[in-house]
Amino acid sequence: MSQLTFILSAMLFGYVACSITIDPVDPILRLDETAKIMCKAPSSIENCFWYINNALLNPSTAGTGRIRSFGSLEDGECGIEFMTITEAENAAVTCHVFLVGQSDKAESATANVTTLVLPTIVMDGVVNNKVNAVAGEEAELKCTVAGARPTPAVLWKIGDREIDESFRTTSVSMDDNLATIVDTLRYSFAPSDHGQQVRCVTAGSWIVVGQDEYDAYAQLDVMFAPQPQEPIKLYGFVDGQPGDIFVNFTANPQPTKVSWLLDTNERLDVPATGVNYDNPDFEVHPMTGSQGTYEARLRLKTVTEESAARVYRLSVESFLKGEEQIQEYTVHISMNAAPLPCKSTNDCSSEQVSTFDSDSIAAELGGGEIAAIILVMIALLVLVAVLLYARNTGRWCFAGTKAVGVSTKERADEEAANVELDEADDVKVEANPRQSLTNRLSSLYETILSKAAPNKKSERFTGVGNTAADVDVKDGAIVYAELDLKSSDESSCLRGKEETTEYAEIVPINTDDAPVTKTSDDTGDDQTTA
Numbered sequence: 327m328s329q330l331t332f333i334l335s336a337m338l339f340g341y342v343a344c345s346i347t348i349d350p351v352d353p354i355l356r357l358d359e360t361a362k363i364m365c366k367a368p369s370s371i372e373n374c375f376w377y378i379n380n381a382l383l384n385p386s387t388a389g390t391g392r393i394r395s396f397g398s399l400e401d402g403e404c405g406i407e408f409m410t411i412t413e414a415e416n417a418a419v420t421c422h423v424f425l426v427g428q429s430d431k432a433e434s435a436t437a438n439v440t441t442l443v444l445p446t447i448v449m450d451g452v453v454n455n456k457v458n459a460v461a462g463e464e465a466e467l468k469c470t471v472a473g474a475r476p477t478p479a480v481l482w483k484i485g486d487r488e489i490d491e492s493f494r495t496t497s498v499s500m501d502d503n504l505a506t507i508v509d510t511l512r513y514s515f516a517p518s519d520h521g522q523q524v525r526c527v528t529a530g531s532w533i534v535v536g537q538d539e540y541d542a543y544a545q546l547d548v549m550f551a552p553q554p555q556e557p558i559k560l561y562g563f564v565d566g567q568p569g570d571i572f573v574n575f576t577a578n579p580q581p582t583k584v585s586w587l588l589d590t591n592e593r594l595d596v597p598a599t600g601v602n603y604d605n606p607d608f609e610v611h612p613m614t615g616s617q618g619t620y621e622a623r624l625r626l627k628t629v630t631e632e633s634a635a636r637v638y639r640l641s642v643e644s645f646l647k648g649e650e651q652i653q654e655y656t657v658h659i660s661m662n663a664a665p666l667p668c669k670s671t672n673d674c675s676s677e678q679v680s681t682f683d684s685d686s687i688a689a690e691l692g693g694g695e696i697a698a699i700i701l702v703m704i705a706l707l708v709l710v711a712v713l714l715y716a717r718n719t720g721r722w723c724f725a726g727t728k729a730v731g732v733s734t735k736e737r738a739d740e741e742a743a744n745v746e747l748d749e750a751d752d753v754k755v756e757a758n759p760r761q762s763l764t765n766r767l768s769s770l771y772e773t774i775l776s777k778a779a780p781n782k783k784s785e786r787f788t789g790v791g792n793t794a795a796d797v798d799v800k801d802g803a804i805v806y807a808e809l810d811l812k813s814s815d816e817s818s819c820l821r822g823k824e825e826t827t828e829y830a831e832i833v834p835i836n837t838d839d840a841p842v843t844k845t846s847d848d849t850g851d852d853q854t855t856a
Contacts, residue, residue: 346423348435354476354532355411356442365421365435367402373424374404379417416441416475416503442532443504445474449526449542457524459515460647461550467511469526469542477505478528482513484546485522489513520548520578520618550618551651552577552642558657561664563629571624573640573655578618580644586610586624587639587654596622607633634661 347366355361365374374395376383385395385406392410397403404421420436450468451457459465471480480496482489493513499506509526525543533540553576563569584596586608594602594610602610609625622640626633638657643650716722 346421346433346435348421348437350437352438352440354440354442355408355415357411357413359411360407360409361411361415362396362405362407363419363421363437363439364397364403364405365423367404367423367425367433369402370426371399371402371404371423372426372429374399375422376406377420377422378415380420411441413441415439440476443473443475444538444540445471445478445505445507445528447471447526447528447539447542449544452544455544456547457544458547459549461517461520461548462514464512464514467513467524467526469509469511471505471507471509471526471528474505474507474528475503476530476532477507478530478533478540480507480509481527481529482509482511483525483527484515484519515546515548517548517550517553517576517578517618519546520550520576522546547578549578549646550576551646552581552644552653554653555655558655560657560659561662563626563634563659563661565629565631565634565661567629569626569629569659571626571638571657571659572621573657574615574619574621575640575642575653575655576618577620577642577644577653579646580616581613581620581642582645583641583643584613584622585641586622587641589637594624629659629661631661634659 345368349364349366353361353363376385376395383393383406385391385393387395392408394407394409395405396407397405404423406419406421408415417439418436419439420434422432422434424432448470449457450470451466457465457467467482469480469482471478477498481491482494489511494509494511496507496509522545523543524546525541527541529540555575558573560571586594586596588594594605594608596610597612599612601612607627609627611623611625614621614623622642624638636659638659640655640657642653642655645651717724
């Protein structure tokens with residue numbers, strides 16, 4: 327029964343204790359600085375006590391002393407302020423709180439305070455602030471981080487690039503609550519690492535960059551033979567003008583001998599100082615550069631087509647670990663303009679770059695290709711001219727639809743023998759104002775001839791004209807007609823939009839109502855009144 331009571335009491339006390347919060351929970355405090363810790367209750371506090379490693383504290387309520395109390399008990403606040411952090415505060419700090427109306431029960435919360443101690447960082451194997459290594463060979467570096475509280479993380483960097491953890495081994499030991507870390511790096515450095523800083527870096531949320539010492543570093547001195555390159559091509563040389571051929575290369579240590587090799591088996595040694603003017607065609611300049619990056623320069627006194635077609639080679643010799651290392655670089659020069667930069671590595675290569683140079687394009691095209699282009703252009707011009715001529719003259723598919731079976735002239739001659747129109751008669755034709763005068767007159771003339779009533783005296787003309795009933799025409803009688811507007815049935819194979827022209831058609835009408843004056847026997851003239 328007593329065990330059950332104890333368990334229930336512990337559970338109840340744990341539940342009650344959870345209602346008290348402390349802030350910050352696990353602070354990392356710097357020595358000689360101020361700090362505050364606050365306990366917060368859900369209701370008013372009657373009494374509050376503070377302990378450090380179970381030792382009771384008596385904070386000053388008058389605002390004096392190294393340790394002071396603050397906060398409002400009525401608002402459930404009980405705080406403690408350290409005016410100066412010392413090593414004594416590197417401990418567990420606990421507040422015991424008695425709430426109003428629960429004076430027999432104490433509630434508590436604890437913060438584990440860590441006082442910060444920055445370590446010393448030492449990198450082994452550093453000579454004159456340099457780390458010597460040979461490219462491609464594994465080098466071992468050791469970094470010791472001693473006397474740290476709390477324990478920081480350790481990592482290695484080359485410049486800003488972090489080295490993978492797989493190249494490291496780490497051991498940690500504790501002494502008087504202080505940590506000592508030994509981190510060993512085994513890594514093969516590359517020629518591109520030469521001249522950069524290798525760094526052993528400690529990391530933690532408490533570190534203030536620019537204020538705290540958190541790393542150890544040294545400059546990498548990586549030895550390597552002259553590095554190979556792809557063949558070099560230089561552009562922009564001008565015929566008859568001087569031009570410089572240059573090669574930038576990397577090597578460490580500094581090369582012992584550098585020479586220009588010509589395709590004529592001629593060798594031009596690069597002088598250590600000064601310019602060599604002895605050759606009538608070239609000026610040999612001394613090598614420049616340091617820290618593993620160098621440049622060799624050869625000047626052509628006069629660029630010619632022959633010199634542009636030659637191949638130039640640079641020979642670089644150096645000693646590495648007692649062995650001679652030789653590397654050659656090939657250079658081609660061109661009098662063309664420099665190629666445009668590629669948008670991506672997949673779009674073009676050094677061998678395939680379009681420079682958009684007119685001379686080079688003309689040189690690539692042969693005489694047959696140029697002649698074919700000219701012939702195609704001439705054919706296009708002829709085709710356009712023929713189409714324009716046909717359009718203007720109404721030929722081929724540009725011509726309108728004509729009457730079938732008889733030409734306009736034949737029909738006009740045939741019907742004009744039987745139809746006479748008095749010049750005094752007016753024929754009113756309504757047409758689209760956009761139609762030309764010539765087209766309107768032609769259309770009117772053809773319509774009158776085709777639709778006029780035939781002479782009954784001749785059976786072959788019976789029914790000629792409109793589909794309406796034939797008009798009985800007497801000798802000397804006047805023919806009356808009316809105009810009927812209808813859409814044209816003419817079309818064009820190249821009509822761009824719907825035809826809007828209106829055409830007039832002569833339709834015979836019944837003339838029973840029209841008064842007719844009989845023919846005078848004396849004069850023989852026909853007189854007609856409207």
